[in-house]
Amino acid sequence: MGVGIEARRLNAWFGSHQALFDVSMDMAANHVTAIIGPSGCGKSTFIRCLNRMHETVPGARVEGTVRLGELQVYNGTPAVEVRRRIGMVFQKPNPFPTMSIYDNVAAGLKLNGLRNRRQLDEIVERTLRLAALWDEVKDQLRKQSGASLSGGQQQRLCIARALAVEPEVLLMDEPASALDPISTGKIEELIFQLKASYTVVIVTHNMQQAARVADLTGFFLLGRLIEFERTQKIFTTPSDKRTEDYITGRFG
């Protein structure tokens, strides 16, 4: 089951440049939360703060609190544990180039010490099925490299890889922006199914996509959370003028 995430007064910097200002946001368990906003508004930075990927950039810094259920994401919890429980899918599909499809999916488990072959086989099959990729790759699992798949397949492979470590939350940073409409459709369908078992947070440039997949939508502008509401409300009757300007295409 998914667990909710709660961000409180989150501030983030790249060196001396502040990218997030006092962002507080509750992402409900087993819901899809979309984050929209123009380029450079801090939406990627925000989700990268949730699983502590932000701090892997030299000079980057975070203040504020994030809670995953009872777990404090900052304040002493090891980053590796946070990242195991909050999985991430990146904008560009990034399968490990020298590994087979099987090894790609199993990488997170194997490199964290799971050696049981039967257990691995079972998880690889289950997550590939979940990511709707199993039927396309089941005969090539060990023979074919992850990098030899098409872009859309690679992204679903990356989703399977993220799910294999059994996280409670899945963060997706524009997961379909590098894909064609058919692959995008598959990913969106997948997101819809995933929320039964996971909490999903998705950053997207595509407002139709947010409208299609998300239960809740947050609008970011210049590092601030401007409005956070049920998706339907935000796209029909936004309460902030700036949100309305953005979704009606007046800027951004």
Add this chain to the structure above:
Amino acid sequence: MRSSYWRRLLADRMATAAAAAAAVLVIAPLVAVFGYLVYRGASSITWAFLTQAPKPVGESGGGMGNAIAGSGIILLIASAIGVPLGIGAGIYLAEYGRRGFGNFIRFTADVLNGVPSIVVGIAVYALVVVVQHHFSAVSAGIALGIMMIPTVTRSTEEVLLMVPNSIREAGLGLGIPRWRTTVSIVLRSAISGVITGVMLAFARVAGETAPLLFTAFGNQYWNWNPNQPTAALPLQIFVYAISPYDEWHRQAWAGALVLIILIVGTVGMVRLAASRGLLKGTS
């Protein structure tokens, strides 16, 4: 219309021909050297040459078997020192030390790369041979190993930097610790480039003669003890080549041919093994 088409076609053909000519010029010296070695040395390569130690002057026969074995021992020791240290330093430079202390290491490696091999030999002579009071394969291995380090370091660093950052992020994002991501994902993605660098360093030191003069020293007899003076192919070639005896000259040519074949053979075999995935691990 038509004339511009022919002009472009001509320009294209000329550029292709120029590139092909350059490629031939690059290969030509290699073919020439190898061909001449075969011409001068092939007839002297016999089973006895490959398996026997030298005979005293005046007696015919004998060979360089002990020198071939000695070179093998020395290069094994050198690789055991140079490869792990070089790869380790390369990982540090690419993944952790991109500035500050890293720049100091980078500079040091480049300087070490430029140090003449005979100077490395003298340094090891002073620090190891003199202290131990005898020449040895170990001291020779140390000298050659030191010479391998900068090449391996810089080439490892370069190929690791070519691994896209998104691959590192993918590993970290799965909750894999940084060191594990570096070794099992980043290094593994770049392993063929790392191996190329190692082979380059290996081939370079395998033919080194100067540092062996006062470390391995040479030996006319069989010796398997790495703590004793040891024969080595380049040394033996050097000694035989400057000798006044025709028989020794012939053997020097044969030794040079064997040395080249061994280097090319080793590099080729390692590359073949790497491309077949033997070194990528089965995990």
